[in-house]
Amino acid sequence: MGTFKIEGGTKLQGEITPQGAxxxxxxxxxxxxxxxxxxxxxxxxxxxxxxxxxxxxxxxxxxxxxxxxxxxxxxxxxxxxxxxxxxxxxxxxxxxxxxxxxxxxxxxxxxxxxxxxxxxxxxxxxxxxxxxxxxxxxxxxxxxxxxxxxxxxxxxxxxxxxxxxxxxxxxxxxxxxxxxxxxxxxxxxxxxxxxxxxxxxxxxxxxxxxxxxxxxxxxxxxxxxxxxxxxxxxILPDMIEIGSWIGLAAMTQSEITIKNVSWDNLGLIPNTFRKLGITIERKGDDIHIPAHTDGYEIQNYIDGSILTIADAPWPGFTPDLLSIVLVVATQARGSVLIHQKMFESRLFFTDRLIDMGAKIILCDPHRATVIGHDFQSQLKGIQMSSPDIRAGVSLLIAALSAKGTSIIQNSEQIDRGYERIDERLKALGAKIERIA
Missing domain, CATH: 3.65.10.10 (Enolpyruvate transferase domain)
Incomplete structure (x- = not known):
């Protein structure tokens, strides 16, 4: 079983190019x-x-x-x-x-x-x-x-x-x-x-x-x-990986440029992250995420009610990025309801985030309410296991933003969907290593 060791709390910087989809x-x-x-x-x-x-x-x-x-x-x-x-x-x-x-x-x-x-x-x-x-x-x-x-x-x-x-x-x-x-x-x-x-x-x-x-x-x-x-x-660039890097930049308050993203094929992804308060700048076919040193604030609906982010068939928001959105929301100002309609077991990874200090109410197998910390309370590193590809990379992003050391076992799940992720994150300044 593969294992990642992550020292969190480090600001990242640089450029990253998404893999093929x-x-x-x-x-x-x-x-x-x-x-x-x-x-x-x-x-x-x-x-x-x-x-x-x-x-x-x-x-x-x-x-x-x-x-x-x-x-x-x-x-x-x-x-x-x-x-x-x-x-x-x-x-x-x-x-x-x-x-x-x-x-x-x-x-x-x-x-x-x-x-x-x-x-x-x-x-x-x-x-x-x-x-x-x-x-x-x-x-x-x-x-x-x-x-x-x-x-x-x-x-x-x-x-x-x-x-x-x-x-x-x-x-x-x-x-x-x-x-x-x-x-x-x-x-x-x-x-x-x-x-x-x-x-x-x-x-x-x-x-x-x-x-x-x-x-x-x-x-x-x-x-x-x-x-x-x-x-x-x-093959097109991987939109799920692009969304992952947007979430990584926001959670670690880092300045990152994502190269050659094929903007016209991203659909609702940029605007969904913008609803969480994340600044996304288009530069040619690149995405630039500035360092969110003052955090980011979740938008409410125009009547003041709590924002809901749900998955739907294209051109709706892809279910593969709901785990990333959920993690990003743990450090936002405000609250959001995440509604995972398509798969009934995909939100169960939230118990690891709760162990790290996140404020999440798992309403049922399909819905979770996240109350953001606004970076006033940093997540803490823990030992955990990756249950699937998308939850695994979400936990990895949480670990990179957390205080202290995190151990993520079953890293093969992450490797199923992300190419050389440890090497590419190290190039941005992340403190991550494979220890098994």
Missing amino acids: KNEALQVLCTVLLTPEKVTIHNIPDIIDVNKLITLLKNLGVKVEKLSHGSYSFQADEINLPYLESAAFKEEGKGLRGSIMLVGPLLARFGKGYIPKPGGDKIGRRRLDTHFEGFIKLGAKFRYNREEYFYGVEADELHGAYMLLDEASVTGTANIVMAAVLAKGKTTIYNAACEPYLQQLCNMLNSMGAKITGVGSNLLEIEGVEKLGGCEHR
């Missing part, structure tokens, strides 16, 4: 299975979850060549389909929730796709119904081995269909889109997710020869084609 990478990497031609992808983050997916692709027979840091070429011209039913795949696939994204491309091109029940963060139920209901509407037959928790879909031929998704699932939409691009006829997906990463996926598929319209809206139309070709694609 984890959530986009887990989608676009699977498109390589849709064509026997070479696909080149740039700005791939060097993180545990993405590297696991690349290993799965290699084991499937995809030829993978690392061109430079973050740049790879992939060629899926000799796929090892028997691997999908092997004991090795059943073991390796279940350790990564992103492995579900393999099913759509495999079904589209080879007529079958299998996956063990995927793992990932322990943040509550994350059902797969949307994925498989979409495949069934395209003509696939579904089977599930309850003893081995093994899912499968098979089809001699997929046919376009109309579908109204029961939830605007990002991964569900992506998986169905990747299956539909090679289906016979027209597929219409209503209540589709429209996140920037889903837009990236659709644009990439179109560059490979797919015919997808409505990109960026919740109504996608896909005319199936017989085959797709190769392409070159660049």
Whole structure:
């Protein structure tokens, strides 16, 4: 088990460049299975979850060549389909929730796709119904081995269909889109997710020869084609990491510039942090956060009632940043209600923050009220464990702002989503080291 040791209370300064987007990478990497031609992808983050997916692709027979840091070429011209039913795949696939994204491309091109029940963060139920209901509407037959928790879909031929998704699932939409691009006829997906990463996926598929319209809206139309070709694609910067660095700057009262953030794809993120009183300056395509030496004050609604920050499907505020917002609020002036609608276990990490001295009322599994300290009472360092990626980095930010020494165990959870985070934080002046 990996461990971080953090000496808190140090002001940070400097520039940091966000990594490639984890959530986009887990989608676009699977498109390589849709064509026997070479696909080149740039700005791939060097993180545990993405590297696991690349290993799965290699084991499937995809030829993978690392061109430079973050740049790879992939060629899926000799796929090892028997691997999908092997004991090795059943073991390796279940350790990564992103492995579900393999099913759509495999079904589209080879007529079958299998996956063990995927793992990932322990943040509550994350059902797969949307994925498989979409495949069934395209003509696939579904089977599930309850003893081995093994899912499968098979089809001699997929046919376009109309579908109204029961939830605007990002991964569900992506998986169905990747299956539909090679289906016979027209597929219409209503209540589709429209996140920037889903837009990236659709644009990439179109560059490979797919015919997808409505990109960026919740109504996608896909005319199936017989085959797709190769392409070159660049992954967007990770908006969750960008939000993490905004929170880090505010909590440590540090002056930090976040480089090349792709402002047009950040949606509500900058304004949500501004509602917490954080000054966010746009400089070209960079974000500059000045040192908040006088703290920051949470805005109330215009009628004076307490601010609520809640997650919602894009263009709403991403659930992956609610943990960061909650931590930032612990040192604000004022109070805020955090409403985590999508996952019922994601706020349980607040007990560690309470142990550090934060004033938080956990109302229920989905809601927490935070009463800010206004930096009048500094959090104190403690020993804790990272429960998932986003809670882990939130605890790390809290530790960097706290008085004294903090120990964060299970640091692999943070490494699943953040590339070389200790080295990059040290470059800003943070006192952090790996001790195990």
